[in-house]
Amino acid sequence: MQRWLVYLKRIGLARGILLLLALIPLVGLPSYQFYILERGLQNVLVVLSLVILLGYTGQLSLGQAGLVAVGAYTYGILCVNYGLSPWLSLLLAPLASGIVGLLLGFPSFKLKGPFLVVNTLAFSEIVRILILNNENVTGGPFGLNGIPTIASGLPLYYFMLLVVFLAAVATQRLSRSHIGLALKAIREDEVAAEAMGVHVRNYKLLAFVISSVLAGVSGVFFANLAGYLNPDSFTINESSTYLLMVVLGGMDNVAGGILSSLAVTSLPEALRFMARSRMVVYSLILLLVLRYSNVLTLANLKRSMRRRSPAPFASTAEQDQVNP
Amino acid sequence: MSLLTTTQVTKRFGGIVAVNQVDLNVGPGEICGLIGPNGSGKTTLVNVITGIYEPTAGEVAFEGRPIHGRTPHEICALGIGRTFQNIRLLLTLSVFENVRLGAHIHTRSRLWDVLLHTGRLRREEKEVADRINEVLDFTGLRPYRDELTRNLPYGRRKVVEIARALMTRPKLLILDEPAAGLNSSEKGSLMTLLGRLRDTGISILLIEHEMAMVEALSNRVFVLNYGKKISQGSFAEIQRDAVVVEAYLGTGGSHA
Numbered sequence: 001m002q003r004w005l006v007y008l009k010r011i012g013l014a015r016g017i018l019l020l021l022a023l024i025p026l027v028g029l030p031s032y033q034f035y036i037l038e039r040g041l042q043n044v045l046v047v048l049s050l051v052i053l054l055g056y057t058g059q060l061s062l063g064q065a066g067l068v069a070v071g072a073y074t075y076g077i078l079c080v081n082y083g084l085s086p087w088l089s090l091l092l093a094p095l096a097s098g099i100v101g102l103l104l105g106f107p108s109f110k111l112k113g114p115f116l117v118v119n120t121l122a123f124s125e126i127v128r129i130l131i132l133n134n135e136n137v138t139g140g141p142f143g144l145n146g147i148p149t150i151a152s153g154l155p156l157y158y159f160m161l162l163v164v165f166l167a168a169v170a171t172q173r174l175s176r177s178h179i180g181l182a183l184k185a186i187r188e189d190e191v192a193a194e195a196m197g198v199h200v201r202n203y204k205l206l207a208f209v210i211s212s213v214l215a216g217v218s219g220v221f222f223a224n225l226a227g228y229l230n231p232d233s234f235t236i237n238e239s240s241t242y243l244l245m246v247v248l249g250g251m252d253n254v255a256g257g258i259l260s261s262l263a264v265t266s267l268p269e270a271l272r273f274m275a276r277s278r279m280v281v282y283s284l285i286l287l288l289v290l291r292y293s294n295v296l297t298l299a300n301l302k303r304s305m306r307r308r309s310p311a312p313f314a315s316t317a318e319q320d321q322v323n324p
Numbered sequence: 325m326s327l328l329t330t331t332q333v334t335k336r337f338g339g340i341v342a343v344n345q346v347d348l349n350v351g352p353g354e355i356c357g358l359i360g361p362n363g364s365g366k367t368t369l370v371n372v373i374t375g376i377y378e379p380t381a382g383e384v385a386f387e388g389r390p391i392h393g394r395t396p397h398e399i400c401a402l403g404i405g406r407t408f409q410n411i412r413l414l415l416t417l418s419v420f421e422n423v424r425l426g427a428h429i430h431t432r433s434r435l436w437d438v439l440l441h442t443g444r445l446r447r448e449e450k451e452v453a454d455r456i457n458e459v460l461d462f463t464g465l466r467p468y469r470d471e472l473t474r475n476l477p478y479g480r481r482k483v484v485e486i487a488r489a490l491m492t493r494p495k496l497l498i499l500d501e502p503a504a505g506l507n508s509s510e511k512g513s514l515m516t517l518l519g520r521l522r523d524t525g526i527s528i529l530l531i532e533h534e535m536a537m538v539e540a541l542s543n544r545v546f547v548l549n550y551g552k553k554i555s556q557g558s559f560a561e562i563q564r565d566a567v568v569v570e571a572y573l574g575t576g577g578s579h580a
Contacts, residue, residue, distance in 0.1 A: 170439050177438040177445070178424070178431045178452075185414055185425050192412035195374060197400035197429035197492060206435070 013255035014172065018165045025154055033269075034157075035225070040265035041160050042221040047245045047257040048164075048171050049214035054243075055252030056180055057207040058187030062117050062239045063104065066124030067212045069234035071097040071219025073131060076144045076229050081137065086150040086224075094216035100127075101212020102205060109204040124239060131231045143230035147223050160221055164258075167214060171254050174210075183207055184252075248289060325388060326351045327527050328373065328404075328496055333382035333392075335365075335372050335551075342368040344551040345382065350496060355528040357538040357559070360548035361571060366531045367409055369548070370498055373529075374406050375399040386496070401429045405494030407485040409501045409531075415474040419465055420456060422473055422484050426491025427452045456491065463487040463517060479510035483517070496527045503534040515540065547571070 008016050021041070029037065046064050053059050074096040078089040104123050111119050131138045138144060151159055174180045182203050185193035194200050223229055245264045249256035267285065271278045326349040335343040343365040350356045358366050371377045373384055375396040384392040391399055405426075414422050431452065437445040460466045463483050468476060473484060482502055489497055502518070503511050511534065518541055521528065532538050538545060539559045547555040547562055549571040555562045562568050 173438055173441060178428055178433065178449075179435060179438055181417075181421060181425055182428055184417060184421075188414040188416060189412045191376065191396075192408070192414070193425070194396040195376070195400060195406055195408075195412075196425045196488065197397045198425075199395075199397050 012172070014168045014258055015165065017255060017258050018161060018168060022158070022161055025157065036266050036269050037262070038157060038160060038221075038225055040262040041157075041164050042218050042225060043242070043245065043261040043265050044164050044258050045167055045214050045218035045221070046242045047249060047261040048167050048254065049211040049218070050242055050246040051171055051249070051252060051254060051257050052174065052183070052214070053207050053211040054246055055250075055257075056175060056183040056187060057204060059108070059204065059207060060113070060117050060243075061120040061211075062236060062243065063120030063122075063124035064211075064215050064242045065234040065236065065238035066120075066127035067097050067101060067104075067215035068219040068222060068238070069124075069127050069131060069231070070100045070212075071216030072223045072229055072234075073138055073144065073219070074216070075220045075223045076147045077137060079148050080144060080146060086148050090150055090220050093220045094213045097216025097219065098209050098213040101208045101215075104212070105205040105208030108208065109201050121236060121239070124234070124236065128231050128234055131234075138231075139229070141231070143228055145228055147227050147229065149224045149227065151224075156224060163217060163221075167217070168254050168258065175252070175254070179203070179206070244286065244290075327354075327387060328529070329383075329385045330369070330373065331383040331385070333369065333372055333379045333384060335368050335377055336380040341551050343372060343379075343548075346548070346551075346553045348546050348553065348556075350527050350529050352495075352527055353525045354543045355522055355530060355541050357542035357545035358529060358531045358548065359533070359535075359538060359545060360554075364548040364571075365551040366548055367500055368551075370406065370500055370529075370531065373399075374404060374498065397429075400492055403493070403495035404498065405489035405492045405496070406498040407482070407489055407500055407502060409504065411478075411481050411485055413473045413481055413484055413488075416472065418470050418472055419460070419476070419484055419487075420469050423456050423459055423465075423487045423491050424452060426459075426488040427455065429492055459487050459490050462520070463490070464513070479506045479514075482506065483514070486517070490521075494526070496529065497521070498529045498531070500531045501533065502530075503532055503537055511537070 011019065021037070024037065046068060049067075050061070050064060053061055071093045075089045075093040078084040078092060079086055084092070104120065108116055108119050132140055134140065135142070149156065182193065182198045185196065185198055186200055186203060190200055222233070226233075241264065245261045246257055248264065249258070249260035264286075268278065268282050271281055274281055328348075328350040330346055330348045332345045332347060333343055334341065334345055346369060348358070348369075358369070360366055368377065372379045372392070375391070375394050375398065379392050382392075383390055386399075386402055386404060391402060414425065431448060433442070433445040433448050436442070457466070460469055463486060465480070465483060465487055468480065473481060476484065486499070486502065503514055506514060515537055518528070518530075518537070522541060528541075530538065530541060542559055544556065545559050545562050546553055547565075547568050554571060555565045555568045557565070
């Protein structure tokens, strides 16, 4: 048992979970459950995009579904309308969502709190309505059919897993680096970050772009899994579910984000036997989990395990709020 | 040539003139005090110098080059480090990470280096870690290196801010009321720290109400009142200046 923990610590929890997922096909899953697992993996990418944007940089976005849509539709349109190879489209789609993310970043970097939320939400709706109304390009309400896939079955699963693995490692490296520190400084105190030489605007834009690229890759996988795109798949419901996943995962925690996106994706499926009361129970479970999330989140669990004693100066910290 | 010069700097907020035609200069290796009653415009002046506010009129020059109108991060990169009157630390991060933020402007690794974990990144991170440890040793924060900043008492947080500013390797360090809110033993160790800082040859602009500290450290002192500079000179000189005494104590007639 001890040795097992030492190994896990060396690999890291996030990588450990993903390595375990690589073993799942060996155990074998019914195809529908396997599909849900793949959808979960696809959602991990969006959650990682929010870990960077919200968890590190503190920018609350309700527009992730719009960015996923940009990735998915760029892939679909390039493949279907222009006959580009899926692999080339796979590379171009995140590029497109990255550029769109940059364009979203410009009106967003000065906005805070509710203003930013409304801005990103409006962006997402604009994307959805553009898709809906440009029928000759996107298929509009009828959707985009017959999207070719880069691979299917197990190869697609392992390819997705590899990409998620790389994205998770990249996110963790970012977090530990001076760039991650600059992003967290923006989250904690923009004035201090700026005064310490952080180009706040550029770093916010960087966070938006990285986040949009990840969301775009997720969109490509969505198109690959579904083979069909419809604007109804990219609404505020999806954006708020992504938000829920990242909050449950502990906001800036990669391993937590992976676990919570897998869990939240499969929960409504696991509750399917309840038929009509399913969504009520689903919501109740989420409410309860959120209510106790301060106990449950991985970050806190780790912290409480590490802390042997209460903080030595905790008592004086209360008085510090008085402004001299 | 003086390091920092402000010429006729004015900052207006609507109808209020917070800083009014202030001339001030700090020479290399000099410690200058900036004092004045509450609301006299000291912090506004600092915010103008560090680029948080743009002056309504007048000029700010650093090493002979005009810097007004530049952004705070550019001014930081030019070599002006600062602390804040109402501490601005990254409370959820450790002391180490807070001080590490000060190294940001000297970091050359790019996103590419971070994602690929290149040799350059590793080399640079090691150098930065060594320098952070040096600064932590210098400021006496080494024992609290991995402590979360929000668990530190007020006085120690102020020292973390000084350490963070030192990490930017400033030529001029602006300290905005470092002693405010400290107890007497904390004030004592702050005095020792600032004394050792002075010996390193760094220039300091010290805003402070603690007159003993201003007296002990400053080569020259500037006095502000209602946004205007009312006096300047050595501490002994401004102490005798009737205008300064009046600004702090009043004329004595009206409330006798």
